[in-house]
Amino acid sequence: MDEYGNSGEGRATRRDEAVRAAVEQGLLGPDSPIVGLLDVTGIRESAAELRAAFAEVTAPGTPVLHAFAVKATPLVPVLRLLREEGIGAEVASPGELALARAAGLSPAETVLDSPAKTPAELREALALGIAVNADNPQELDRIDGLVRSAVSRSPLGIRVNPQVGGGSIGATSTATATSKFGVALRDEGAREWVVRAYLDRPWLSRLHAHTGSQGIPLPLMAQGVAETYALAEEINRRIGRPQIDTIDIGGGLPVNFASDVTAPTYAEYARALREAVPGLFDGRYGLVTEFGRSLLAKHGTIVARVEYTKSAGGRAVAVTHAGVQVATRTVYVPGSWPLRITAYDGKGRPKSGPEVVQDVAGPACFAGDLLAEGRALPLLDQGDYAAALDTGAYYFAHHYAYNSLARPGIYGFVPDHAGGVRFATVRDPQTLASIVAESGGAHAGALTTLHAPGSR
Numbered sequence: 001m002d003e004y005g006n007s008g009e010g011r012a013t014r015r016d017e018a019v020r021a022a023v024e025q026g027l028l029g030p031d032s033p034i035v036g037l038l039d040v041t042g043i044r045e046s047a048a049e050l051r052a053a054f055a056e057v058t059a060p061g062t063p064v065l066h067a068f069a070v071k072a073t074p075l076v077p078v079l080r081l082l083r084e085e086g087i088g089a090e091v092a093s094p095g096e097l098a099l100a101r102a103a104g105l106s107p108a109e110t111v112l113d114s115p116a117k118t119p120a121e122l123r124e125a126l127a128l129g130i131a132v133n134a135d136n137p138q139e140l141d142r143i144d145g146l147v148r149s150a151v152s153r154s155p156l157g158i159r160v161n162p163q164v165g166g167g168s169i170g171a172t173s174t175a176t177a178t179s180k181f182g183v184a185l186r187d188e189g190a191r192e193w194v195v196r197a198y199l200d201r202p203w204l205s206r207l208h209a210h211t212g213s214q215g216i217p218l219p220l221m222a223q224g225v226a227e228t229y230a231l232a233e234e235i236n237r238r239i240g241r242p243q244i245d246t247i248d249i250g251g252g253l254p255v256n257f258a259s260d261v262t263a264p265t266y267a268e269y270a271r272a273l274r275e276a277v278p279g280l281f282d283g284r285y286g287l288v289t290e291f292g293r294s295l296l297a298k299h300g301t302i303v304a305r306v307e308y309t310k311s312a313g314g315r316a317v318a319v320t321h322a323g324v325q326v327a328t329r330t331v332y333v334p335g336s337w338p339l340r341i342t343a344y345d346g347k348g349r350p351k352s353g354p355e356v357v358q359d360v361a362g363p364a365c366f367a368g369d370l371l372a373e374g375r376a377l378p379l380l381d382q383g384d385y386a387a388a389l390d391t392g393a394y395y396f397a398h399h400y401a402y403n404s405l406a407r408p409g410i411y412g413f414v415p416d417h418a419g420g421v422r423f424a425t426v427r428d429p430q431t432l433a434s435i436v437a438e439s440g441g442a443h444a445g446a447l448t449t450l451h452a453p454g455s456r
């Protein structure tokens with residue numbers, strides 16, 4: 001195992017201990033049949049690994065802001081923990097900005113990147129001094145107006161799409177020819193438009209691209225960053241001074257969902273970037289990164305109780321409390337987003353025994369609500385637990401309210417001094433009263449009191 005636990009052994013041990021302790025301590029049981037668990041030790045390790053990886057490849061004194069993509073795990077305590085580890089926030093909506101502010105992040109630690117910023121959002125960001133990357137010419141027009149009308153400390157840039165191509169998953173490929181994000185650099189006239197935008201605006205000091213994502217190979221990511229760097233160099237050359245002083249390389253490092261091993265690592269990515277784009281690291285540019293999934297995915301686990309087991313058409317089926325509401329992508333697009341499942345017994349101990357091909361089903365009322373189909377696992381029994389691994393990003397923090405299923409409680413954990421596990425509540429389980437309130441409970445009569453002319 002290396003310094004950061006990238007072989008994943010420590011992580012797997014901590015996870016097993018946490019599941020057992022969650023059952024022992026009553027966080028998990030017949031009356032609370034699903035939880036999300038967050039490995040605080042692992043999150044700290046990944047944050048430290050990210051910082052060290054870029055510190056190793058950048059010239060001494062280079063300003064580097066690692067801004068966590070809040071959309072990956074939009075939970076205030078997670079943002080606060082990352083902040084303590086020296087990680088800022090990349091936000092893409094008023095809600096995400098509110099979460100970052102609630103976590104105590106300062107404007108200087110925050111970057112705003114949404115593709116659909118309203119005039120009010122832009123005004124607020126510039127008033128606060130938050131960095132903004134304009135997505136398109138119309139947005140830049142709006143920013144022009146704001147810059148003319150008030151002084152702002154916000155570092156401002158433009159997001160470009162180098163159009164280097166997509167990866168194996170269409171929905172998360174940001175750098176295809178027709179991606180909706182940023183200014184499409186290879187389109188006719190676009191590059192010249194970008195250069196002119198900087199020539200005309202001495203206050204534009206950043207350039208942004210986010211080309212990576214799950215399913216994208218490292219060389220393609222490095223190519224996207226290389227093309228962004230080349231554009232910054234061209235712009236500064238044409239202007240005759242280093243007007244662009246910071247390059248935001250986005251996030252998108254893929255995550256290994258097949259085992260506990262962290263691969264690729266931040267260190268590998270940083271070295272691949274330095275190899276492909278040495279000039280980016282020689283100290284002339286500050287850097288911003290926006291990693292999301294790779295910081296949190298491997299540190300989250302969904303654990304769900306097996307309510308019933310049955311057999312259908314010769315297939316063993318375990319009906320659990322985790323399905324589409326917490327693993328939406330996996331349930332709807334299982335081929336692109338398979339999750340590892342581990343089996344625990346009713347006391348939360350890893351289950352052994354011969355593997356049996358079975359379906360691990362969720363609680364929602366449609367046939368396709370399967371966490372895993374035809375998976376070989378020790379046979380799950382009623383009262384056992386099934387855990388969906390690597391779900392710390394884009395899973396239990398992204399509840400989908402199908403069947404009005406409640407958002408599960410989320411708990412962070414660390415080992416304690418006595419060989420046990422300590423938990424802290426990150427998010428309370430959703431109450432039924434809250435479900436009713438969020439479903440128009442305060443407006444129960446709203447539609448029956450609304451009559452069209454001539455109707456009863």
Ligand SMILES: *Cc1c(COP(=O)(O)O)cnc(C)c1O
Nearest residue numbers: 069210251252253290291292293
């Ligand atoms: C989603 C997103 C990220 C984070 O992507 P990950 O794949 O989670 O690392 C970073 N920057 C922008 C602009 C994004 O939209």
